[in-house]
Amino acid sequence: MPDFKLSGSKHFTRPLPILETGSISTPQSNEQQLPRPNIALSKDRKRRLFPLVKYHHQAGNHDSNAPVEFTARARDEIKRTLFLKDNESHNNSRKTSNSLDNKSLYSSDSSLFSLPQSQMTDGSSILTQVKPVNTPYVPQTPLIPLVTEISLEHALPSDFSDMYTRSTLLTNRLLPNGRPEFTIRELIDWPLNDTRSLLIINELRPEWGNKLPRIIGINPSGPKYRYQLLPLYCSDEFIIETLVGSDIYLEANLDHEFKLRSATYIVKTARERHQLMAGGAKERFMTLQRFEWRNIIENYLLNLAVEAQCRYDFKYNCNEFKKWKMQQQGISIQDTQHKVYLSHKEKDMIWQQCQSFVYRRLNLDWKPDALNNI
Structure with missing residues (x-):
């Protein structure tokens, strides 16, 4: 399953409902205490109620009809204690979860202290199925674009x-x-x-x-x-x-x-x-x-x-040698009717001269060889 993340690639925890600080301290009731009605009971009626009063006394309630503000105070104190304990447990769990699988915990919409594990893909959707905490994270190697x-x-x-x-x-x-x-x-x-x-x-x-x-x-x-x-x-x-x-x-x-x-x-x-x-x-x-x-x-x-280089010089020197021979024979260079040819011995001599000149110019200790098939 792909690893879904919020935009920005940052996980966060939905804040828990915060209890009002006024519920922890003793509230001052503005309501006027009304006197209890004095209701006359028969002796049989009192005997029937006595066991119930005795039962409440044994349970530690001195007055079964305690004021509403004291009941609210007790309930708020319980909530505060549970909230602090659960918040500490939530922080420890969050640290452990982040170190193992980089996940975040979210509070449930239906319960104050229920924190099911989930992961969000965007601001409006939640995926409840995620990788197990003990699954090792394998980083993906980015693909290198091919150079063609x-x-x-x-x-x-x-x-x-x-x-x-x-x-x-x-x-x-x-x-x-x-x-x-x-x-x-x-x-x-x-x-x-x-x-x-x-x-x-x-x-x-x-x-x-x-x-x-x-x-x-x-x-x-x-x-x-x-x-x-x-x-x-x-x-x-x-x-x-x-x-x-x-x-x-x-x-x-x-x-x-x-x-x-x-x-x-x-x-x-x-x-x-x-x-x-x-x-x-x-x-x-x-x-x-x-x-x-x-x-x-x-x-x-x-x-x-x-x-x-030698072949280039050879062709050039052969043409120059032909011109020299034509001048020696009294033939005009512009005369295309008369052809002058070089013998194999003359060509071999020119080739070796070209090689020797190139070798000396490049400081090469090579020895000229016979005329190649050029």
Whole structure:
């Protein structure tokens, strides 16, 4: 049964009828005492009344015809005594009842000292059926409204203290948001895809109702943003699949094989470091710490960013090299009839030059590789 309460959620006790204080003191009667009529009785009549008079005398009534004011005084004294005792009992009962079940007692409309237990729902109705006093009170947990949509500003994390090791935070200059300075890279579309990498999370929030909310408040024709869940404890295959299926450098149209190869290599390297930290213990599923987990995501982001930058530079340098060859052959640049092609060796040379330049600019100790299938 629901717990009905008065508006304001306060219980109260209907006041008992208050006895007038004048009834306790001795009243002064203004009525004039009338003389008793002197009625002559026969001797037989007196004998018949004598036992009755004797009976009243034994009962302690010296005069069976006591004045009305004395009778009222006796009755009022009894009422006052009972009222005080009952009021004390009522207060004790009320304290006990409030501590057990937060209930209030109400006086009955038909009896002065009857106090049946009841509970009111409003000013005009009374429910006589309530929970027993010994029933424990179970507080109701308020329902949390589910969040199905969230703005990009509130979707991004605000604390990065556990995403990097203590030594990393102490040995690197920190940005205003608390991240190390190396998290800003002079690479193509870096801010966009760094933001996307921060939308990969390791756990759900309680208010989401076990479901990732949709990110709103962005231009429908602009870049795409969405949450992705990557727990700290999962298989290597799930980590690889999550990285490859993310929106990181979506617009660069990098081939699936390159992304899969990059993710596989990064997870393999992370497992080797994790196993070394665990004293050589081999785990089927790595139990990653937050900084290990974030390092995998940032390494994958950096690999794709460097690849996208190198491919962009490669296309530009190839076009510039074609213009140089046309000038060497005396062909006008505006001449569309003559086509100039680059050999595979020339393309491979340009590719390695692009890689070396990007690596040096980012202070990466990577070695240029052969020309990829671009």
